Amino acid sequence: MPDILADEFAFLGELVGDQPEAWDLAGLLPVDLLRKLGARGVLCAEVPASFGGLGLSSADNGALSAHVGALDSSLRSIMTSQGIAAFTVQRLGDREQRRRYLADLTGGQLAAVAFSEPEAGSDLSAMQTTITPDGDSVVVSGHKKWITGARYADLLLVLGRFGDDAAFVVVPASAPGVSIEPVPSPMGCRAAGHSDVRLDDVRLPASSVLGGGGQQLQLLFTTALTYGRMSVGWGCVGIIRACLNAATVHARTRQQGGVVLAEHQLVARHLAALLVAEQVATRACEHASRCWDANSAELVVAAVLAKHVAATQAAAAAATAVQVLASAGAQDGHVVARAYRDAKLMEIIEGSTEICELILARHALTVVPEPKC
Ligand SMILES: Cc1cc2nc3c(=O)[nH]c(=O)nc-3n(C[C@H](O)[C@H](O)[C@H](O)COP(=O)(O)OP(=O)(O)OC[C@H]3O[C@@H](n4cnc5c(N)ncnc54)[C@H](O)[C@@H]3O)c2cc1C
Structure with a gap:
């Protein structure tokens, strides 16, 4: 892991601590914490250093977004919005607008x-x-x-x-x-x-x-949403990792029928499904970040694919994790209960599951040649 990520992970760990459940129950994030993260450049970490940002690659910002997504999807959502705003200004703004607004967005304004x-x-x-x-x-x-x-x-x-x-x-x-x-x-x-x-x-x-x-309207929203899809996709990887972790810890320790849950094969199958979800979502997001960092023409579709795969896997993974924990996770204030509610919304935003499927279907029609008569 690059040193800069290790530093940011440690900073986030200290700042966030065990507060996400309380934030979720209160329906509120502390604004001073958001400003602190904003002024450090963490909320839009791909902004180049020449504009006051951290200048992270998409892959490193993805790792950061997954880390925050595992801690708290509300905070990761703020990161996504700030990142979309910064990227859109960088792409579509003139020189003076880039100078002015990117300084605001890396200086603590939200x-x-x-x-x-x-x-x-x-x-x-x-x-x-x-x-x-x-x-x-x-x-x-x-x-x-x-x-x-x-x-x-x-x-x-x-x-x-x-x-x-x-x-x-x-x-x-x-x-x-x-x-x-x-x-x-x-x-x-x-x-x-x-x-x-x-x-x-x-x-x-x-x-x-x-x-x-x-x-053109389509150019504007595709520019902004492509960044948003990458960020939400990586955030969903974080949700899945939090679910995999909670379910595995529980299945290792909770005993029923004289053995730990992990030894019941039907529960073991849930753990396998969680691991598959984590791997599949991570690979799809890594591919999209590689496209982003290489400025590849495949990027727009790769971002849709990453968001779609990660969001659907996260919604399924969160439901699976609640199933493994059963009553132990079936209450507000538990990480898997929060993941279950948060993950479902990821299937609605930045292009719903159906809208992503339509885009991917259109792409399939362009990449698979018509048979010759
Ligand atoms: C948690 C959350 C955060 C959000 N954050 C933002 C934000 O920061 N900024 C912002 O601008 N908006 C935001 N939104 C709004 C979000 O972008 C919209 O909810 C989303 O675009 C879907 O629009 P809708 O809710 O009106 O659903 P509708 O468009 O009414 O769709 C309803 C259902 O019909 C399906 N559907 C619609 N059209 C088609 C079609 N052509 N083919 C097949 N199926 C279709 C949809 O997939 C969905 O299942 C947020 C929403 C949520 C829930």
């Missing part, structure tokens, strides 16, 4: 990324939020839904229509016209600060629009 709307979930082309130029200003109006981390955010990266195209605009959460309402009692990732965001005629300098103007 960001959330807002695509989804009441009528635009899987289908973002139905989006109704508008970014309207008006002299030296733009005016942003719309309603965004279920925005991870918006409760804690200083900056909101908002996707909206820009004439016939689309754009991302950076909106300070404190700007007049912005209101943020936490989602009451989310099923999982309860401390991730999911919120609805309303933007009522929010007037901002025109320089807040990334890249200065409109671009």
